Amino acid sequence: MKKIAVFVSVLLFLFTSIASAHGPVRQKTAEKITINAPAAKVWALIKDFGDMSWHPDIVNTSIQGGNTKGATRVLTLKDGNTITEELKKYDDKKLSYAYKITEMSSSKKITHAGAEEEVPALPVTDYSASIDLTEKGDSTEVDWKAAYYRAYMNNNPPEEMNDEAANNAVKAVLETGLINLKALAEK
């Protein structure tokens, strides 16, 4: 009887640690680029939540809903992985929108601390991001910001799922996207 009680409490503890999602410290990445093109031109390239073809790492976007809160898009990456995102905020006048990741495919499986772990396409948890354009005369400043936790929510993460892995991966996504957006807009 005692054994069962102990087992149950261990299970409860594990469940709590996963559900609470607050072991790690939230991380952030912000990237900024100045594009020598008017804001309207840049906005035209990114304004459709259902079209992320301006990002070179994304080969396909499918969308449910339009440019309104609650719409979801599925991004297919070069390697075949998918990321599902939900539009949380959209402002055509301020030239900005915000979204969060709701689902991701697993890019690989690893074994860590005796358990099998699935590394998500982007090694993060609870990821939210926003893109804002600011008109600066004839040019446009683009701010892309993301806030998230690492993928591994317990203590002692494997290196594929630690803070550094999360920060590097997010930085790469933002940088690559902005550089390409600049190239497209300045064409």
Add this chain to the structure above:
Amino acid sequence: MFLVNYRLTSSQLVCGIHTILGDKAVAICIATAFLSAPLAAQPFAYISNQLDDSVSVIDTATGTVVDTIAVAGKPAGVAVAPDGSKVYVSTPEAKGFAVVDTKKREVIATVIVNDGVLGIAVGAEGERIYVADWYENTVSVIDAKSLQLIKTIAVGESPSGLIVSPDNRWLYVANRISNSVSKIDLNTLTVKKTAPVGTHPFGLTIDARGERIYVVNVKSDDVTVVETARMQPIATIKVHMLPYATTLALNDSRLLVTNQNDGSVSVIDIETLKEIALITVGDKPEGINTHPDDRHVYVANWFDSNVSVIDARTLKVIATIETGEGSRAFGQFIGK
């Protein structure tokens, strides 16, 4: 025979000393002046910068950061002792909290409590420190003098925000996963009652009479108003995306709530329990507290690493103060 006449208008300290000791007397006089300066200054706001492992000290009189204190362990929660002599800062990665001496402006002690420390509060007399543990589902009661554990109280799942009643009789705990608030009797150190609230309660505040608590629900994007005597929810107020914490201002007539994913602060009229204004602040606003003048409200913007100062009367942001990376300031972070 020397005549020394020293006048420091800034701290209203006047020294007029006639002495044969000359230089020595001057030295004493200046020393007194410097010691008096911090006491005469306005209250300080202590902003935990989680990604910088530091706490920014804001002099609210000048609106400037006057010092930055190194605090290891990803500082998050803040509780200023009522006499302002100490600040307790929860350090989740150091599994406990740090005690900051506000005169020396340095950490004078660190206390290990548990793995999931976040919410922290201090008794109205400064006699005890309360620490919520996210993983163990407990509140630890620590003697402020000896820094020894007095008791561990089981509460709901993932306890987060803590607030002590103005009469120092009760402690309220927001249980994030249990969607409830526990009322702890501070005489017996036992849970007296638990009230259901919205989804994933996090920050909370109490009115000056101790009659109502306002609990911010992160997942249901609203605030539950709970009557403390019966521990009954009496109203729910809708706010915006991912609200975090809350504070009262202007004689408890306004409630201000940070909306993390909206980059805004909701202003709620207490009489009608309706939102009357939405103020744009920085990105990912988290901790929010009212200055002892009952009018100015300080908001820590996590993403932007700064603090917005709101005038609750004009409902405008009157200043933005640069702090450190990942400003959280979860708790009561302004001294009285």
